[in-house]
Amino acid sequence: MKKKILWEWNELPEFMKTEEVLPYYNILQKHKVELLIKRVFDIVVAFILILLLMPVFFLLAVWIKLDSRGPIFYKQKRVTQYGRIFKIYKFRTMKPGSDKIGSLVTIDDDKRITNVGKKLRSKRLDELPQLFNVLKGEMSFVGVRPEIPPYVKMYTKEMYATLLLPAGITSLASIKYRNESKILKGTRNINQKYIHVILPKKMFWNLKEIENFSLLSEGKLLLYTIKAVL
Numbered sequence: 001m002k003k004k005i006l007w008e009w010n011e012l013p014e015f016m017k018t019e020e021v022l023p024y025y026n027i028l029q030k031h032k033v034e035l036l037i038k039r040v041f042d043i044v045v046a047f048i049l050i051l052l053l054m055p056v057f058f059l060l061a062v063w064i065k066l067d068s069r070g071p072i073f074y075k076q077k078r079v080t081q082y083g084r085i086f087k088i089y090k091f092r093t094m095k096p097g098s099d100k101i102g103s104l105v106t107i108d109d110d111k112r113i114t115n116v117g118k119k120l121r122s123k124r125l126d127e128l129p130q131l132f133n134v135l136k137g138e139m140s141f142v143g144v145r146p147e148i149p150p151y152v153k154m155y156t157k158e159m160y161a162t163l164l165l166p167a168g169i170t171s172l173a174s175i176k177y178r179n180e181s182k183i184l185k186g187t188r189n190i191n192q193k194y195i196h197v198i199l200p201k202k203m204f205w206n207l208k209e210i211e212n213f214s215l216l217s218e219g220k221l222l223l224y225t226i227k228a229v230l
Helices: 022-029 032-052 054-067 115-122 130-136 159-164 172-176 180-184 190-211 215-229
Strands: 073-079 085-091 139-142 167-170
Touching: 022 032, 022 159, 022 190, 032 054, 032 130, 032 139, 032 215, 054 085, 054 115, 085 130, 130 139, 139 215, 159 190, 167 172, 167 215, 172 190, 172 215, 180 190
Parallel strands: 139 167
Antiparallel strands: 073 085
């Protein structure tokens, strides 16, 4: 069952089998062939990029180790397709133990970010290890950015529709809110503002992407992402 591109309705987790999720499920049912092509694309491109970027991975790993103590990679529990928990991979950009103190959302002037971390984040280089998540099927190149379990528990019933597909490296919402740290800067309760203000707005665009799903739109989004990062 887990190898299917899209599970049957009766196979979905109970919390997803609601009238709010059903319209989005019906839309995706019509795009099964495109979803299969999307998965093949993810596997092939992720594999090629990992091979090509190995020298870059090595150089970034050395840079991180020379800058501060701690591991090269950072792993955090996130939620992907059908509510499954997985560990997202990133190059470490914060001081060891930072995830146990302070807010769950990071802002630009966060004292926990290392010197190298600031540079990696500015060009999204810390996200490169997620190519391995894509290869494993836990993520896709295009899809809703995976949230941590505490945030997913705050989803409305309609928001659970975003879990019909694997989480992604990029999405329209993540591009529109790529400077969310600036929006949150100076906020007294960062977590609360993210949950009640930013998350609903991002989810609006995430759900729109499902409504208008097509390989063409995803291809355009990938190109737009590359342009936005560069």
